[in-house]
Amino acid sequence: MKKLSLKSALLGAVFTTATLFSLAAQAETPPNVLVVAQSIDDAVSFDPAEGFELTTVQSFNSLYQRLVQPGREDATKIEPALAASWEPGSDGKSLTLTLAYAKFASGNPVRPEDVIFSFTRAVKLNKTPAFILNELGWTDKTVDSAITKVDDTHVKLTWTADVGPAFALAILTAPIASIVDEKTVAEHVANDDFGNGWLKSNSAGSGVFKIATYTPHEALVLEANTNAKEQPKLESVIIRNVPDAGARRLLIEQGDADIARGLGADQIDALKQKSGVKVLAVPSARSDYLLINSKANETLGNPAFWEAARYLVDYDGIANNLLRGQSQVHQAFLPAGFPGAVTDNPFKLDVEKAKTILADAGIKTPVTVQFPVFNDQPYLSIAQSLQSTFAQAGINLEIQPGVASDIYTKAREGKYEFTLRYWLPDYFDAHSNASAFAVNKDNSANTVARQAGWVIPEITTETLAAVKEQDATKRAVLYKALQEKLQKSSPYVFILQGSDQVVLSDKVKNYAQGLNADQVYYDRVEK
Amino acid sequence: MPIRSITTGWKSNLGQAIPSQPDDQNSRQPRGWRDLPYLWTLVRWLWSFAITLLGLSIITFAMTRLSPIDPALQLVGDHASQSTYAQARETLGLDEPLPVQFVNYLRTALSGNLGQSISTGQPVARDIARTFPATLELATVAIVLGSVFGLSLGIIGAMRPGSVLDGVVRLVSLVGYSVPIFWLGLLMLLLFYAKLHWAPGPGRLDVVFQYTVPSVTGFALVDTWLSGKVGAFRSALSHLALPALVLAFYAMAGISRLTRASILAELGQEYVLTARAKGAGLVRVVFKHVLPNVTGTLLTVIALSYASLLEGAVLTETVFAWPGIGRYLTTAMFAGDMPAILGGTLVVGACFVALNAFTDFAVNRLESAQR
Numbered sequence: 058m059k060k061l062s063l064k065s066a067l068l069g070a071v072f073t074t075a076t077l078f079s080l081a082a083q084a085e086t087p088p089n090v091l092v093v094a095q096s097i098d099d100a101v102s103f104d105p106a107e108g109f110e111l112t113t114v115q116s117f118n119s120l121y122q123r124l125v126q127p128g129r130e131d132a133t134k135i136e137p138a139l140a141a142s143w144e145p146g147s148d149g150k151s152l153t154l155t156l157a158y159a160k161f162a163s164g165n166p167v168r169p170e171d172v173i174f175s176f177t178r179a180v181k182l183n184k185t186p187a188f189i190l191n192e193l194g195w196t197d198k199t200v201d202s203a204i205t206k207v208d209d210t211h212v213k214l215t216w217t218a219d220v221g222p223a224f225a226l227a228i229l230t231a232p233i234a235s236i237v238d239e240k241t242v243a244e245h246v247a248n249d250d251f252g253n254g255w256l257k258s259n260s261a262g263s264g265v266f267k268i269a270t271y272t273p274h275e276a277l278v279l280e281a282n283t284n285a286k287e288q289p290k291l292e293s294v295i296i297r298n299v300p301d302a303g304a305r306r307l308l309i310e311q312g313d314a315d316i317a318r319g320l321g322a323d324q325i326d327a328l329k330q331k332s333g334v335k336v337l338a339v340p341s342a343r344s345d346y347l348l349i350n351s352k353a354n355e356t357l358g359n360p361a362f363w364e365a366a367r368y369l370v371d372y373d374g375i376a377n378n379l380l381r382g383q384s385q386v387h388q389a390f391l392p393a394g395f396p397g398a399v400t401d402n403p404f405k406l407d408v409e410k411a412k413t414i415l416a417d418a419g420i421k422t423p424v425t426v427q428f429p430v431f432n433d434q435p436y437l438s439i440a441q442s443l444q445s446t447f448a449q450a451g452i453n454l455e456i457q458p459g460v461a462s463d464i465y466t467k468a469r470e471g472k473y474e475f476t477l478r479y480w481l482p483d484y485f486d487a488h489s490n491a492s493a494f495a496v497n498k499d500n501s502a503n504t505v506a507r508q509a510g511w512v513i514p515e516i517t518t519e520t521l522a523a524v525k526e527q528d529a530t531k532r533a534v535l536y537k538a539l540q541e542k543l544q545k546s547s548p549y550v551f552i553l554q555g556s557d558q559v560v561l562s563d564k565v566k567n568y569a570q571g572l573n574a575d576q577v578y579y580d581r582v583e584k
Numbered sequence: 585m586p587i588r589s590i591t592t593g594w595k596s597n598l599g600q601a602i603p604s605q606p607d608d609q610n611s612r613q614p615r616g617w618r619d620l621p622y623l624w625t626l627v628r629w630l631w632s633f634a635i636t637l638l639g640l641s642i643i644t645f646a647m648t649r650l651s652p653i654d655p656a657l658q659l660v661g662d663h664a665s666q667s668t669y670a671q672a673r674e675t676l677g678l679d680e681p682l683p684v685q686f687v688n689y690l691r692t693a694l695s696g697n698l699g700q701s702i703s704t705g706q707p708v709a710r711d712i713a714r715t716f717p718a719t720l721e722l723a724t725v726a727i728v729l730g731s732v733f734g735l736s737l738g739i740i741g742a743m744r745p746g747s748v749l750d751g752v753v754r755l756v757s758l759v760g761y762s763v764p765i766f767w768l769g770l771l772m773l774l775l776f777y778a779k780l781h782w783a784p785g786p787g788r789l790d791v792v793f794q795y796t797v798p799s800v801t802g803f804a805l806v807d808t809w810l811s812g813k814v815g816a817f818r819s820a821l822s823h824l825a826l827p828a829l830v831l832a833f834y835a836m837a838g839i840s841r842l843t844r845a846s847i848l849a850e851l852g853q854e855y856v857l858t859a860r861a862k863g864a865g866l867v868r869v870v871f872k873h874v875l876p877n878v879t880g881t882l883l884t885v886i887a888l889s890y891a892s893l894l895e896g897a898v899l900t901e902t903v904f905a906w907p908g909i910g911r912y913l914t915t916a917m918f919a920g921d922m923p924a925i926l927g928g929t930l931v932v933g934a935c936f937v938a939l940n941a942f943t944d945f946a947v948n949r950l951e952s953a954q955r
Binding site for chain 1: 652671705706711770777785787905915
């Protein structure tokens with residue numbers, strides 16, 4: 058009897074297992090749905106006044122429209138979006154914009170009131186990306202009077218910051234300048250939160266898609282906005298959270314995903330050999346750089362150390378052997394593709410030259426430097442390469458892996474010596490990077506220069522002059538000069554510019570992605 | 585001597601006193617709440633439950649605060665202005681002294697509000713209600729499969745110690761113990777999903793069903809069954825197979841080893857020798873006399889394995905894109921998401937305590953029945 062029970066149990070378990078397997082259905086992605094496999098664990102808020110994570114920023118182009126937008130083919134050209142046209146004021150500190158007729162996903166028409174509400178709430182909520190609108194001098198006290206309705210189709214923006222209309226338009230291309238549907242959001246306001254709680258996981262925009270469902274750490278499902286002026290080619294986009302890169306690779310290989318993001322160099326190499334998928338390499342505006350705390354000690358504050366460091370990086374080895382197409386060597390603070398970007402790469406690994414520079418400056422070696430690094434790839438691999446090449450010149454880098462916020466905290470408080478960081482522009486304008494690396498008059502603002510302990514009143518003045526310049530050609534020349542100045546002497550070593558490698562199924566057509574993180578376009582995708 | 589008395593005799597040898605039975609009706613009348621054994625047990629259990637959760641909260645809170653992660657900076661990022669950063673610190677209550685932060689948390693938690701997650705922007709209670717059923721479903725199927733296979737292999741190994749079959753059982757157990765679970769998961773995906781096409785890919789449902797079946801209970805099998813869509817139910821079942829088997833293999837390793845060791849230890853006891861001398865076959869002795877004596881131990885092992893699956897399936901959940909509480913807690917830890925960490929830890933801790941109590945109860949009942 059008992060023997061039979063044991064047999065039954067075993068047979069039952071085997072049968073159950075076999076049954077579970079036999080039920081497997083090989084499902085290809087539905088023809089009218091785009092399935093994207095990526096990690097969406099970073100997503101915190103889909104409210105454009107708050108969202109600043111890669112996943113949310115990548116979705117804003119689909120969900121919302123801004124008054125103006127960077128060109129899809131040429132991001133340096135600003136194109137109309139919700140504003141059909143605009144007219145700079147004679148004072149150089151205002152813009153009057155004419156709204157095109159458009160509807161939100163709710164069916165409500167886009168009105169000047171929506172523009173006023175969107176900018177006002179973004180400034181008053183004071184969430185992460187608010188500093189972008191603060192660049193215009195808009196604060197919670199001034200924003201109410203800065204944006205006014207002229208008539209039913211015109212809205213006027215004024216600002217107090219010493220910048221011109223061209224820069225103001227660049228600011229308006231940032232995701233935080235997305236226009237939200239005031240009437241819809243008003244129905245979901247709780248505790249004077251401007252609808253922030255509701256918009257974290259819902260949308261109220263005029264983009265080609267709207268959020269159908271969002272389940273944190275699981276999926277973001279977008280469905281076509283039937284009220285959009287231009288209809289998307291596909292009915293919906295499902296952005297699935299697949300946290301493991303190996304699993305993402307399998308999904309795209311098997312046809313269970315149409316697009317896969319965030320794969321490692323090895324996985325990309327393997328997929329390049331496979332039929333049915335193609336690898337799309339899109340230049341990204343991400344810059345990887347070394348940050349040296351010039352206040353940490355006398356050695357690190359010596360410009361000769363900064364100069365020697367530039368010759369102790371194996372740029373080509375890192376780009377070609379470690380990252381294999383995921384980044385290119387780039388040695389200036391403006392990424393290639395931005396107006397005025399310096400694309401010459403004057404530095405190469407030259408240990409002897411670095412030793413000479415150190416010796417001439419009287420810097421005694423060996424010297425040990427603490428090196429906190431993001432506990433993530435590819436940063437750990439890059440750090441190991443740096444450790445190896447710096448050691449050849451007698452500089453011993455002690456790698457200290459840590460979480461991002463810990464390294465940010467150390468940098469903000471100046472409690473570090475040397476670190477490896479990345480930077481992504483917040484809006485499509487050279488000032489986004491210049492204001493970080495080339496502004497620190499008196500340690501009053503949290504710029505990268507301040508974190509490096511590098512007080513630069515003269516360079517700050519030059520940077521602020523560049524942002525005021527209205528002539529685009531002259532402005533590009535000013536930024537070129539600034540980059541060359543920082544290349545010669547600054548506590549930064551710019552190493553790489555990123556390249557996003559996206560894997561697409563052969564069925565996917567017309568997918569487009571731009572230089573900036575938010576420039577992800579699903580609207581014209583066909584299968 | 586009937587075999588039954590041999591078992592009882594062994595129990596007595598352990599020095600477990602058999603409670604004397606009251607012999608008159610009056611003694612059965614409760615004279616106070618301490619005379620109601622079940623009520624007294626419940627009160628003791630509730631007290632232990634509360635103390636455990638409080639201790640767990642204090643330790644988790646302290647550990648999270650001792651970590652170098654700044655939740656405010658993790659939330660707003662490095663580009664945010666100083667005023668945004670200061671506002672985030674104030675909103676998260678980080679500008680208060682640590683004891684005040686903890687008391688504030690306890691106060692709101694006792695009112696049923698576990699707070700809002702920093703990393704998802706959603707109420708923690710809602711996040712847990714979404715993620716915990718996913719893990720519970722996976723862990724339950726895994727422990728059932730793991731127990732059936734583990735017990736069977738353990739018994740087989742113990743009945744033929746030193747044989748080839750026993751060697752195979754021990755090897756399988758060793759592999760289950762030694763192989764990293766994420767590696768095993770990826771390997772199984774590669775084999776059964778990518779090469780053989782027997783199993784579907786990562787996720788809980790096929791894409792066509794995943795966002796069309798309403799979530800009622802959070803259990804994919806139940807929700808798809810309730811939806812009436814046969815295809816969706818089949819999809820849920822097939823998606824469950826691989827991750828459940830990976831976890832089951834892990835659980836099976838521990839259960840089979842312990843089953844084998846416990847039975848082997850019992851087989852050397854005098855009552856077994858007596859039974860065998862009286863002509864009882866090995867199968868009869870193992871199933872009729874040995875297994876009842878090791879059931880308590882096995883129950884405890886199974887319960888511990890189940891508890892560890894409930895909180896320790898992080899890597900499996902990551903590989904199989906399974907949105908469970910393990911992954912939720914891990915993501916929260918990297919984000920310094922205090923409300924989510926505390927809420928999740930309390931739920932997992934409560935499960936541990938409840939499972940522990942249930943196991944104690946079940947073992948006591950079994951022993952009482954044997955006596």
